[in-house]
Amino acid sequence: MKLPHSWLQELLPGLPPAPELEPILANLGLPLEGIEEAPAPAEGVLLAAVTAADPIEGTQLTRLSLDVGPHGSRTIASGAPNAVGLRPGTMVALVTPGTTLGGVEYGVRQMQGVESWGMAASAKELGIGESGAGIMLFPAGTAAPGTPMRDLWPADLVLDVEVTPNRADVLSILGLARDLAAFLRLELREPETGPQASGEGEIRVSLPPRGVTLERDPSRKIRPGCDHFAARTVSGVRNGPSPLWMQRRLTLAGMRPIDLIVDASNYVMLELGQPTALYDRRDVADDQIIVSFGLRQGETVRDLLGSEHTVGPEDLLIRDGHEVAIPSVAEAFATAGQPKEGQGVLGIAGIMGGDHGHVRADTTDVVIESAHFDPVLLRRTSTRLGLKTDAVYRYERGVDPTLAPRGADRVAGLLAQYGGGTPHPGATVVGTPELPGVIEATGDQIRALLGMEVGTGEMADLLGRLGCRALRDGDRLTVTPPSWRVDMTIWQDLAEEVARLHGYADLPETLPTLRVHESNLGAERESLARTTLRRTLSGLGFQEVVTYTFTNDEEAGKARSETPTVRLRNPLSNDRTGMRTALYPSLLKAAGAHKGGERVLLFEIGRVFPARGETERLGLLMRGPLAANTYQPGVAGSFSAFRGLVEALAQTLGAGLELRQLRGEAVPPALHPGIAGEVVWNGESVGWLGAVHPEIAGEFGLKGDTFLLEAALPLPGRAWAFRDPSRAPAAWRDLAVIAPQTVSYGEIAALLRREAGEGLESVEPFDVYVGAPIPEGQRSVAVRLVFRGQRTLTDAEVDPVMERLIGAVRAQGWNIREK
DSSP states (O other), X not given: OEEEHHHHHHHSTTOOOHHHHHHHHHHTTOOEEEEEEEOXXXXXEEEEEEEXXXXXXXXXXXXXXXXOXXXXXXXXXXXXXXXXXXXTTOEEEEEOTTOEETTEEOOEEEETTEEEESXXXXXXXXXXXXXXXXXXXXXXTSSOTTOBHHHHSOOEEEEEEOOOTTOGGGSSHHHHHHHHHHHHTOOXXXXXXXXXXXXXXXXXXXXXXXXXXXXXXXEEEOOOSEEEEEEEEEESOOOSOOOHHHHHHHHHTTOOOOOHHHHHHHHHHHHHSOOEEEEEGGGSGGGEEEEEEOOSTTEEEEBXXXXXXXXXXXXXXXXXXXXXXXXXXXXXXXXXXXXXXXXXXXXXXXXXXXXXXXXXXXXXXXXXXXXXXXXXXXXXXXXXXXOOOHHHXXXXXXXXXXXXXXXXXXHHHHHHHHHOOEEOSOOEEESOOOOOOOXXXXXXXXXXXXXXXXXXXXXXXXXXXXXXEEEEETTEEEEEOOTTOTTOOSHHHHHHHHHHHHOGGGOOOOOOOOOOOGGGTTTTHHHHHHHHHHXXXXXXXXXXXXXXXXXXXXXXXXXXXXXXXXXXXXXXXTTOOEEOSOSHHHHHHHHHTSOSSOOEEEEEEEEEOOTTOOEEEEEEEEESOSSSSOSSTTSTTSHHHHHHHHHHHHHHTTOOEEEEEOOGXXXXXXXXXXXXXXXXXXXXXXXXXXXXXXXXXXXXXXOSOEEEXXXXXXXXXXXXXXXXXXXXXXXXXXXXXXXXXXSXXXXXXXXXXXXXXXXXXXXXXXXXXXXXXXXXXXXXXXXEEEEOOSSOOOHHHHHHHHHHHHHHHHHTTOEEOOO
């Protein structure tokens, strides 16, 4: 939020200079993102009054006759669109000959037969604002013609304050001044209030009923939508440029001045924090405003920028008297069919005005809307419609629910003072704002939470300076927050405010008292397991990546992963429209970004969102040779190398790992049909691994040396038990099993482990042979069996186990290779 220091100083006489405010605001939890220097216009820029504006025939230029005071009458040719038809007396910023702006010196030149004495400039050309859409215009009588602009628009410092979402009360100059006044013990000068209303207004207003339920879900109630609404009318307004001081403040705050009516509304929002909307009274049929939900199925609304939006039953609209009879929610859902255009819709409540009823150049009679809308409903609507405005920014964080009448009065006063309008003495105020509730706390509670000694009386004083009504009874505090502090709801909020005003720097450094509840025992187990998994993978050479959880149908199609089922209502871009259903497409994309044939080892731990529900998964990817200059070419970048990494992971984590070959329809679409396996971790199937399908590898610019694993987390554990390591030597036996080539090694090893019992310590393959004398279609798989006990095993103990294993192998229809 940007606010000029001079404006803040007007409300807080004695305010320190802008650079000294940086540590003060940081201590209040409102750090400065920066302090910007806002320069004054250059010397040689003078205020000039328009005496005539005549189009130059055959061109798009306008001849402006100007009164430049001491410089007499001058003429310029201007191509600005807002120079057409300027009223005599309107004042402009004139860059006189000899003045240099942006490295360009302006002089006198002939343009279409007109002697142009300098240039009427825009804010951007003068270097004092961002708007370059037209020349700067000021009301007649702003100052004497020929007055230097730098005297009227002095240099200033602009504070760029970082406001956290819970501090909606400081999204205005008044709110920020309140906080500083409480901390610095300065006197606060409240802004002008405008003419107070007395009696009923000319506009009738009706609000939606409370507790409306949705027909499609009777158990769900629509939030009230609007609990406080003020409407006031002003007639006879001469719309035109807003006063120079107002334009200056709006420009320094980052807003573009438009005209008096619009600028007055924006100014009050910056000053008080209350958004307002102004309508042309000619369009408010029957002098009636109806606040209602979009209760027509498929109803479309055109906003003041010309864009169309389809609204639904939970979108709050501002209507006029065109449609007095609003259908019920049940009727709304029953009237499904062709979309209907919203007739008499003045705007989307709290977000943006409608094309119907917007203020125009010839508007003289206006209706001021100042209301308090439900922040949750507005946030949902603005997000769904993709409309983010300054008003929404404030409403969704929480506007003072009692501020609506004051906002309407202030706008009415500005239109009367600077536009010659006549406010109607009455105002229509309906609804009952919901005020913050009473909070009870004890001084001991707050001191225990903060860890510092602050007297209960001092707490009451600090809270009182913030506008709270703080009553003290011994050590007990009964606090009623002010209406603008909608974020203060529990006693911990009171503690936060005490710490802010007392000073965060005074908080002592103390070790926290840990009280572990039984329900929290083991709560960190999954986090520790995840950390251990990350460290282990990093130790094996893998590099962690964090990729987008968003994807799209095209990317999922390229990777042959499940199509996204969770769709984003407001995607950041067209290539991020849904939530991913697998990790490996992102890993393939990351690997494809590494050009060349160097080794790539990646892992990711992240959440995926398949149709069966959100889960957390582990993804691994290996591309290229794992090690260079191996004695056996091709092994370093093969599936065997990738499998070895996975086995090393399991061994390091103390887990039992089994890889079972997948065939046919069981092979995941991402994998090569002949190099695919199921990952069984501690006896539970957790995922798959294998070589990437060649067609998918080609889609991502990869080769056939890319391998993947994807497994569900958390990985299943197993019961741990301590057993003294045996000091006895191992007994080794070798066994060569002849089995069909379709039988995997995993099946052979599983059979041997199951039949051998607890005495078998390990099974390791050391040779695979195909050829004579092995029958065609079969292969010999030689394994080394290691037996170990608490004492040295004898042949009499091992041989019966071997006989049992041989019998089990032959029972499967396999055979034993004798030589």
